[in-house]
Amino acid sequence: MAEELGVGHSRYQYFEDPNRYKKAALPIDLTRAVAEVLTRYGVDPAEVMVLAGLTDTEAEPEAREIESQRPTFLSISLPVILPSEVALRDMFRSLLVLVPEGASKDEAAEILARRLPAGLAAIGPLSLDQASVASLAGGAIPQSPATDRPESRP
Template sequence: MFSSERFRLLLAERGISQAELGRRIGIAQATVNKLATGGAYGTKYIHSIARTLRTSPAYLMGETDDPAPDAPYVEPERPVQFVTMQVALPSEEALATMFRAMLRILPENATEDERAQILARRLPAALSQLRDLAP
């Protein structure tokens, strides 16, 4: 979300009035005022505003704390989300049949790690085939 506080501070630091910024980028002073007072959550002019204020859009949007125009974007840490779902599993015999078929395709000279990687890659496809065969 657009940070009106950062926006106001940069305007003051750069000595640019709201009216002057509006003239430079071609928007109404009232629009600039909405951004400065928190009356707007964003703008399609974010790149023009950032360039004029010698900062980055990411800084104005609160995505980085570095106001430098070329500051690298750092992906914010996202909390782990757990999802619980009820899943109808096929019968034990159907799963055993699927696993036997998967084991037959494994190269005999593959290491345990390589076999595990192969099985992990093929499991989604194998499970989807089970689903397709379900009554």
């Protein structure tokens, strides 16, 4: 992280060491820089701005500014199989909290579009067992010679 921020390792370590850095919040300039770096890795800059002691309302304009600096195209990898309906519902619920009351549909759509990649990344990787993969691919379920026994024939 120190290299990404362009600061020395000892300076960066100073802010991570609670025995040395005793303040409750990071300096706003450092927090902005950290948010800019982490945004490249799919982290929501509004979440990072909390490190500066900002409220959600105060963090939103900061996050917008950081995100406006990002390239027009955002590259993310999506699994072919979407997360469960429950996981998607929870993700959308957490994203909708970011839409201020009284926001127009266009404003809401802009906020949600900006946050969707971070929301999907927060769900985490999917893990499928062999039976699920085989059934989705339309193939036979692979058997393990160590644990699976062939069906007995009458």
